[in-house]
Amino acid sequence: MANVHKGGTSFIFLLCVLDLAFGHIFYSIPEELEHGAFVGNIAEDLKLHVWELQGRNLRVVPDNAKKYVEVNLEKGILIIAERIDREQVCRQRSACSLFLEIALDNPSEMHRAVLQVLDVNDNSPSFEKNEFSLEISELITPGSRFPVESAHDADMGTNAINNYYISPNEHFSLEVESRSDGSKSAELLLEKPLDRELQSHYDLVLTAIDGGSPHRSGTARIVITVLDSNDNAPVFDHEIYRSSVAENAPLGTLVVKINAVDLDEGTNAELTYHFTRHVSQKNRKLFRLDSVTGEIVVQGVLDFEESRAYELDVQAVDKAPSYMVGRAKVLVELIDVNDNAPELEVTSISRTVTEDVQIGTVIAVINIADLDSGQNGHIYCEVPMNIPFKLQTALRDSYKLVTSGVLDRETTPLYNITISAWDGGTPPLSTHKSILVSVSDINDQAPKFTQSSYNVYLTENNTPGASIFAVTALDSDIDKNGDVAYSIVENHIQKDPGYVTINSKNGNIYSLCSFDYEELKQFQIQVQARDGGSPALSSTAAVNVIILDQNDNAPVIVSPLMWNSSALLEIRPQSVHPGYLVTKIIATDADSGQNARLSYQVLEATHPRIFTLGPLSGELRATQHFRDENIINEKLIFLVKDNGQPCLSSTATISFTVTSNVTEKSSERTSEVKNSDYFSDLNRHLIIILGSTSFVFLTVIIFLVVLKFKQKSNIAEDYRTPVSCYRQRNSNDTSNAMRAGNETLSYGGPGQCEGFGYTVCLTPESSKSDFLFLKPVHPTLPFNEVNIQNAKTMI
Numbered sequence: 172m173a174n175v176h177k178g179g180t181s182f183i184f185l186l187c188v189l190d191l192a193f194g195h196i197f198y199s200i201p202e203e204l205e206h207g208a209f210v211g212n213i214a215e216d217l218k219l220h221v222w223e224l225q226g227r228n229l230r231v232v233p234d235n236a237k238k239y240v241e242v243n244l245e246k247g248i249l250i251i252a253e254r255i256d257r258e259q260v261c262r263q264r265s266a267c268s269l270f271l272e273i274a275l276d277n278p279s280e281m282h283r284a285v286l287q288v289l290d291v292n293d294n295s296p297s298f299e300k301n302e303f304s305l306e307i308s309e310l311i312t313p314g315s316r317f318p319v320e321s322a323h324d325a326d327m328g329t330n331a332i333n334n335y336y337i338s339p340n341e342h343f344s345l346e347v348e349s350r351s352d353g354s355k356s357a358e359l360l361l362e363k364p365l366d367r368e369l370q371s372h373y374d375l376v377l378t379a380i381d382g383g384s385p386h387r388s389g390t391a392r393i394v395i396t397v398l399d400s401n402d403n404a405p406v407f408d409h410e411i412y413r414s415s416v417a418e419n420a421p422l423g424t425l426v427v428k429i430n431a432v433d434l435d436e437g438t439n440a441e442l443t444y445h446f447t448r449h450v451s452q453k454n455r456k457l458f459r460l461d462s463v464t465g466e467i468v469v470q471g472v473l474d475f476e477e478s479r480a481y482e483l484d485v486q487a488v489d490k491a492p493s494y495m496v497g498r499a500k501v502l503v504e505l506i507d508v509n510d511n512a513p514e515l516e517v518t519s520i521s522r523t524v525t526e527d528v529q530i531g532t533v534i535a536v537i538n539i540a541d542l543d544s545g546q547n548g549h550i551y552c553e554v555p556m557n558i559p560f561k562l563q564t565a566l567r568d569s570y571k572l573v574t575s576g577v578l579d580r581e582t583t584p585l586y587n588i589t590i591s592a593w594d595g596g597t598p599p600l601s602t603h604k605s606i607l608v609s610v611s612d613i614n615d616q617a618p619k620f621t622q623s624s625y626n627v628y629l630t631e632n633n634t635p636g637a638s639i640f641a642v643t644a645l646d647s648d649i650d651k652n653g654d655v656a657y658s659i660v661e662n663h664i665q666k667d668p669g670y671v672t673i674n675s676k677n678g679n680i681y682s683l684c685s686f687d688y689e690e691l692k693q694f695q696i697q698v699q700a701r702d703g704g705s706p707a708l709s710s711t712a713a714v715n716v717i718i719l720d721q722n723d724n725a726p727v728i729v730s731p732l733m734w735n736s737s738a739l740l741e742i743r744p745q746s747v748h749p750g751y752l753v754t755k756i757i758a759t760d761a762d763s764g765q766n767a768r769l770s771y772q773v774l775e776a777t778h779p780r781i782f783t784l785g786p787l788s789g790e791l792r793a794t795q796h797f798r799d800e801n802i803i804n805e806k807l808i809f810l811v812k813d814n815g816q817p818c819l820s821s822t823a824t825i826s827f828t829v830t831s832n833v834t835e836k837s838s839e840r841t842s843e844v845k846n847s848d849y850f851s852d853l854n855r856h857l858i859i860i861l862g863s864t865s866f867v868f869l870t871v872i873i874f875l876v877v878l879k880f881k882q883k884s885n886i887a888e889d890y891r892t893p894v895s896c897y898r899q900r901n902s903n904d905t906s907n908a909m910r911a912g913n914e915t916l917s918y919g920g921p922g923q924c925e926g927f928g929y930t931v932c933l934t935p936e937s938s939k940s941d942f943l944f945l946k947p948v949h950p951t952l953p954f955n956e957v958n959i960q961n962a963k964t965m966i
Contacts, residue, residue, distance in 0.1 A: 202257035214247025221247040232272035258325035292383025296322040298391035322379035333382035398493030405487035405497030418475035431487035439491035447484040509547035509596025549595040614652040614704025618644040620712040631688040644700030651703035722766040722815025730757035744797035756789035766815035
């Protein structure tokens with residue numbers, strides 16, 4: 172046997188098709204593969220993992236094909252166990268297939284695999300002998316033909332013998348004839364008369380070439396001897412003999428008897444019968460020709476499916492020294508017997524159908540065939556009656572498997588449909604094939620979130636791009652109908668709707684910016700889960716993102732008014748007594764909760780024992796009486812810190828100056844009235860004097876105002892003199908207060924709890940007046956009461 176090409180020219184024409192109708196696995200490989208060569212991925216074709224194979228004891232059931240194929244359990248593949256010679260296994264059959272039974276345990280399963288062995292051009296044409304002798308009488312006229320030995324090529328198809336050639340010479344040429352079985356035969360054609368006296372021998376080289384790529388060839392030497400005398404050739408009764416025999420005919424069965432006569436006498440008329448060289452070795456093994464009687468009998472197993480007819484070339488040869496030959500043809504036709512079961516081939520199968528499929532939908536196309544002929548090849552086909560499927564005739568030897576009823580996936584999600592086929596022979600032969608059809612669900616389930624709403628707590632100053640939360644929605648459908656994609660369909664943040672984004676595959680929500688609790692405390696988004704069905708179904712869930720405060724803002728001191736973290740307080744030492752409220756330190760923190768809970772403490776003071784600072788109230792009070800020289804040099808450094816972790820703080824310095832103006836004295840006396848211990852007759856006289864002076868002063872002002880209204884009535888309508896300029900201060904007011912023309916002064920007197928504030932207020936006409944008036948403001952009284960009190964004072 173010829174060697175198979177190796178290395179770079181050795182390749183596998185591998186075709187593996189899983190026929191879902193038959194349950195067959197088809198592999199196609201070239202012959203002559205080395206041991207261990209790859210055949211097919213049996214684990215992938217059976218939809219199994221490699222690690223499952225040993226546990227399920229995957230094996231090839233022993234049979235005739237066991238010696239050629241084995242299973243590599245480590246890789247889950249079929250490999251060559253023994254080199255396959257197609258010509259030895261399948262002989263001359265056009266299609267060569269090996270059938271494998273693949274068995275699995277836990278649970279038990281049986282799969283059938285068909286291994287198709289493809290022919291490769293691994294055999295060169297060869298002749299039965301390297302040298303043939305041919306004796307030709309010189310009396311043979313030009314145009315005579317002489318059959319030459321036919322070469323044999325074990326390959327099939329295009330790899331078989333394609334042509335014959337003869338070495339160049341003057342007397343003989345070669346004619347090649349195609350036979351009915353597709354083979355080629357060659358004959359020598361005498362071109363010029365022979366003259367034994369001039370040349371008695373001819374040495375020719377006959378070359379047979381196949382049709383493979385690259386071509387292979389074989390040669391034989393033909394030695395021609397030119398003879399003299401015998402000039403009558405034998406003649407058969409018929410040029411063509413016809414006979415028929417059953418394919419299961421036993422050995423020794425007579426096929427036909429041939430007969431020829433020779434007009435010569437003696438040994439020249441004694442005949443022997445032989446097959447010509449055109450008869451292949453295969454046919455010589457099937458039929459035997461008796462050289463004396465001319466009887467042709469069966470001596471091999473005949474197969475109608477392999478060959479329906481045989482063409483045998485016979486010859487009658489006389490016994491003359493220069494013998495002559497007569498030729499005839501014997502055509503043997505085989506009679507078919509029912510020895511082949513029907514074959515089923517399922518194509519265009521739909522392994523999965525939806526439960527709303529319409530009645531009459533084609534599930535599979537079934538092609539049937541029987542190698543037998545006549546009634547033996549007439550096939551009947553059916554499926555069980557208790558399933559919602561039926562067979563419809565499509566074309567000749569073809570059926571359609573269609574739905575005949577309503578499919579209900581919840582009742583029967585899987586159908587195992589058995590297709591039965593039997594022929595019309597006696598007895599009939601049958602075949603059964605099963606196909607699995609699963610019923611798939613339609614997209615009738617919308618994705619459902621695990622919660623209708625989610626609360627996400629996120630600390631401010633987060634890292635942009637980080638995942639802050641993940642939502643999950645489940646869909647009971649399968650495949651694309653169960654694939655959930657997430658998206659944000661609504662965002663309640665109007666200024667910047669792009670604060671967050673969502674991963675469409677896993678539902679992870681990512682922040683696009685760093686949040687500031689002081690600007691945004693919470694927002695809500697609507698997340699939609701949408702499946703991949705058609706039409707798609709969806710559902711939504713609300714995600715509430717709550718921003719948690721972080722201690723990222725230090726306290727800001729708003730009172731007393733600071734300039735470069737320093738404040739200057741005017742104080743009258745004579746009014747200071749133990750418990751006296753010097754000032755109230757007010758600070759704000761933009762944070763909230765514990766991060767905005769402020770505490771106060773004195774860091775450094777010139778005289779630490781003369782002041783006390785409320786740790787929570789921020790009230791700075793005196794602990795003893797002051798002297799002028801003490802207060803002038805006094806400096807106080809205090810700290811305001813929050814309660815965050817870690818805490819943030821601010822510091823400031825307070826300096827003191829001594830003040831002694833009329834307004835301050837008046838305020839002091841007013842404060843002393845509140846404390847009966849410091850009230851005396853002198854104070855009473857001073858109050859009366861000041862009250863009288865104020866009354867006269869206000870009377871003059873009222874007179875001037877009335878006079879002014881009479882002169883410029885239009886100015887009086889446009890401008891109105893305010894009675895009081897008091898307003899409640901907040902941190903913003905203090906930070907935005909003008910340092911000139913509208914500055915508040917704070918001081919306290921004996922027994923007071925809160926300081927007094929004075930604001931300089933100017934009328935629209937103040938630019939034309941040389942007088943400025945200070946009006947007392949009472950922060951402890953409502954605004955309307957202040958107005959009433961001031962009105963009474965003016966009266």
